[in-house]
Amino acid sequence: MQAGLSAPVPEGEHGLRGGEERRPHHAWSDKHPAYEILNGPSGKGLDDLFTPEINSIAPAPFNGDWTKDNAATQQYDGYKVQAVLNEIDGKDHSGTKTAAVPGIFGMNFQAVSTAQKLPTSDGLTGGYLQGGTVPGPLLSKALDFVNASVGKFESALAASGHAKDTTVILSAKHGQSPMDASTLTRVPDSAIIDGLNATWKSAHPGSADLVAFSTDDDIMQLWLSDHSQAAAQFAKDYLAAHPAAGNDINGAAKTVTTSGLSKVYAGSEVANYFGTQTSDARYPDILGIAQTGVVYTGGKAKIAEHGGASADDRDVPLVVSGANDEHARTVTTAVETTQIAPTILKTLGLDPNKLQAVQIEGTKTLPQR
Template identity: 35%
Template sequence: MATLFFSLIFTAAAAPHDWHHGPPGYHHEGNAYKHVVAISVDGMHGSDVTKWVALSPNSNISKLLQTGYEYTDAWTSAPSDSFPGSLAQFTGATPKTTGPVPKVFVYDETNDYDPTQLFSGGIDPANLPQAFVDGKCQEIYPHQRLRVNTIFEVVHSNGLQTAYADKHPAYDLVRGPSGTGLTVGYFPEIAAVANTVAATIAYDQLHVDAWLDWIKAATPVNTTVFDGPLTTTPALFGGNFQALSVAQKTVGYNNDSQSSFSPAIVRAMSFVDASIGAVVNELAATGLLEDTLIVVASKHGQAPIDRHLYGTVDPQLITNLTGVPVAFQTSDDIALIFLENAADTATATANLRAHAAEGKIRSVIWGANLTASGFGDPATDPAVPNIIVQPELGIIYTNSHAKVAEHGGLSSDDRQVACFVSNPRLRKQVFDERVATTQVAPTVLHALGIQTSLLQGAVQEGTQILPGFW
């Protein structure tokens, strides 16, 4: 699925402040962690953590939760695509703040020199979108599209090393607008891999191997070196797993009343669990475990969890139901509609609502409601759609039947994600209050003893650190 940036927002949290641990805590600002490992298990819901612990009580994830903080009501960005989900965790802000990005700019495998190759040669400038900068037409790299800095920039600017792995070279974006956020990056191209659980596990193993190398201060082959190679274990490093997301999309959960794990999901979860265990073991073997905070927070969930709810609607139908000229529409389990004429918004909205049953539409968000809901104002920001269409839970606006689930939308299945942190010196705590994954970013800086006031997006949105760290 092409990844597009949109200037949208979900939530802003309370203002950041200094942390003061009570007895269950470990580090104060004067006694910071030396390392943070930030891992996204793409697609993993908070409910998946509960199911996995019940299924595998002696698993590595179960053990991490025994010395960690679990956030059972954590929500990722809206919309919940991979880029905004990543940036939420790495900027402390929502897409309204992290943009702007013109609506038609796509950053994915199409930017590569050769996306058919696992190591694709990186980003080919000729494949990048262009914009006028200081009167000249220039290629715009993903990281140049951000308004605010990332935790990788902040950590690196403090003289510390950083490393990150993800599914496209376009994840260059975590370098932030300065382009200085990463010491090294590792970006094998997921588009070159078959869309099966087995192939994706083999792909994810590359990320795991890179993490294990980084712990040993080694720079793996096929690394993109920005300011390296590594000379020490990075203060901040991480990346993502794709296997669970692929299992959810291609096979899904069991079609039973509990939406229990299918064999494909068990296989993916088993791999993820073993891989996290390998990271923990390597940290222990190198004497770094007690000085490392492990953060697991998913970029996005996947909808639907309940297979009974799955269905598809031709996205062209949604376009047609507006009854007005549409300039651009992007669709998966949400439709973002940009009209040729903003004056047609009320008419298009009325038409969509009148045909809600036909389009399996749950809600149509527009006008003052769109802005008041925090999605931005299309009158002042061309990256904000005129209309957002939220389908009924489980409905995907697509002509493909290759997937039984998708992410990117506004539903709880899309957005209620796994989030927990662990360190041997933490005491088990479960926090049931609602939190946002934007809170991961300032928490990472706090854990490393770096002032959160240096994180621009978190300051703008007043994002506070996660409970348990203050």
């Protein structure tokens, strides 16, 4: 879940001045240092970036990283909440230096994510109840934490005089699947990859492992050591022909067909799926769409994951509270999270068409009503 804040740009901070377009101060806080990618190709997209690593080891009384316990995740998110509060107060994220109140700033919350994925934490059951329609006790607690944090932002904006000229946007990068725990099948992907590698080397004596890298959550993405279409087809045929062993929400053994996948794309099929050229070296050689409820994970530590193509992964909430909005309303027009970026630019009085994605894909701003 993400909270974004868009404040007006002070006079003289946007538009053309002396032939040079200036931009507002930008700040963001997220879960990995890799989010410095938000700086963009220029390396100057952000003025204040705060990215404490969520997979670092949490202090006592917690064990493991910040994601292993929801109370730890809330403590971790609290550091980023304070960073945003400092920025609203006219300081940098640390609160130690004076800085302009950003024109665009916000943060990523992780507490909801871990409450959706952990079977239990802090004596509470994680995930959803009633077939995935009602947040369970741990998730309800995490949502209350986020709600209270957003309330702190609103109070700080009011105290700073920015409540009437700031637009607040709440959304999410992704959902988690499955929401209905009764459909869960946890499948260790290591056994699948080991089997594929062994079969490949049996058919190609002296060859290296076929799978060079993988990212498998509730989707399967494989990068192969042999990038030929023939090798990709070999992997596709193997995955389609073999069942996989796993376990259900109660830990009982469960077997799934076709490696837990409902559809497998190989080589050029993957390029077509992503809408790119076969010459693009970045797309995986294999893309597998998981069956409903399948999560690739060892053990019983998770009840949901993200990355897949299901509605649980892709349908997320979106709330926009604009400075000039006096009456709440629901917009029933279908929208996408990609529309948030050009909407922010429009709100700031900047040209959304300056974004490359808008130029390439024709992305519209969010509808006003």
